[in-house]
Amino acid sequence: MTTYHCPGCGTISPVDSATWCCPHCRGPWDLDFTASPVPLTALPGRVNSLWRYEEALPLSAPATSLGEGRTPLVPLTGTVSAKLDFLTPTLSFKDRGAVMLAELARRLEAQGVIARVIADSSGNAGTAVAAYCARARLDCTVYVPEATSAKKLEQIQAHGARLELVPGDREATADAARAAADLPGVFYASHVYNPYFLHGTKTYVYEMWEDLGGRLPEAIVVPVGNGTLLLGAAQALTELHTHGLIDSRPQLIAVQAQAVSPLAAAFRAGADGLLAAPPAAPTPAAPTPAAPTLAEGIAIPNPPRARQILRAVREWGGTFLTVTEDELRAAQRDLAARGLFVESTGVACWAAAGTWTDRTAVVPLCGAGLKTGLAP
Incomplete structure (x- = not known):
């Protein structure tokens, strides 16, 4: 290690x-890990999962794999393709990082360093961690907001994890999990704080590079909340470019829901970090809980890696786009009409498609529609 x-x-x-x-x-x-070059010509015949890129991964020979990765790349228009990352074992791209965290936790548990795993999530990351902990026979507890989709809660419990429903928003859930993470014998399988997760998500770009014959599109478009897919993508781009495996520098375009878009606001203001929040209005005696956006998976008001996210988008010549709730609804229905039923968070990039369809691009379809249903 x-x-x-x-x-x-x-x-x-x-x-x-x-x-x-x-x-x-x-x-x-x-x-502190330096990836070695992945030889494109050596990939045929290797294991058909993300573990085929062994030179680029900080862990090897996993006992926890469920065959994650190697998801299809399907054309949507003449220039835009979708990577179907909802076709993974738990139906979201979070499997890419969760398998890394569970494998690390399994090794730490075998050494007697940890006894149990906790995670926090709006649903998909918690489901993925629960599944891979089940695979590794690890004790697991997942903290989720009380408003989390019932279908996601059922999926987490089906894998044998304990649920901790936290009143309030996503930030309150993270606070509760972090308090528990400080207890002895606990491994915090955080898809935000633990960098092993990012080394899992970077395989998204390695697969794209392999499937396009050692090339990448002009734009890589990703939804951003905590930024785990974007930062993984940036890591892969840096590695591929450093090793001379790509000649061009694709744009890294980030998409947020207009209702919760702190990173987009900071980017447009030219800031290096999040903008200072305005003074809060007095809290009513009995506030009415409400989901701020259909894209619940990226509704993160204070992402801990904000500075890294903003730096990565600028380094790769990208920008931030925002989409409205009506655009999210329309995008989900449009994709369904094309045969792809995707959850409302996962359609955010397609909802922004009109901005960049003049160039070759790939969008991730990150979670299956069965997790949340069709947006009202």
Whole structure:
């Protein structure tokens, strides 16, 4: 195993300490790991999962794999293709990172470092962690907002994980999980704070590169909440470019729901981090809970890796786009009419399609429509 390092203050920690964040600034970890070049010509005949890119991964020979990855790339228009990342074991792209976290936790548990796993999620990441912990025979608890889709809750429980329903929004759920993460013997399988997750999601781009014969499209468009797919994509782009495996530099385009778009606002303001929030209005005595957007999976008002996300989009010549609730509804129905039933978060990039259909692009369809149903 390698070491964690904090990009904020430079603190270093061994991976087998199971420390979930920097103990000094409480920021998320990065990983001291250098990928080796992945030989395109050697890939035929390798295992048909994301583990075929073994040179680029910080873990190898997994016991937890469910065959994740290698999802189809399907044309939508003459220039735009969709990567069907809802065709994974738990029906969302979060499987790519969850398998890395569960494999790491399995090894730490075997060493006696940890005894149980916790995670927090709006649904998909929690489901993925629950499934892979079941595969690894790990004790697992998942914290979710109380308004989480009943179908996602059922899926988490089906894998044997305990549910902790947290009153309030996604931020309240994360706070509850982080408090539990500080207890002894706990591995926090955080898709936000643990960088192993990002090394799983980066395989999304490696697959695209392989399927396009060692090329990439002019634009890679991803939905962004906590930014785990975007940061994984940026990592893969950096590795492929550094190793001379791609000549061009694709644009990295980020999409947020207009209702919850702190990163888009910061990008447009030219800021390096999130903008300061305006003073909060007085809280009513009995507030009425409401989902701020149909794209619940990216409704993150304060992403911990905000600075890294903004830097990555600028480094790869990209931009931020936002989509309305009506555009999300229309995009979900349009994709369904094309034979693809995708959950309302997963259609965000297609909802923004009119902005960049003048160039070759790939959009991820990140979660199956069965998880939430058709948006009203």
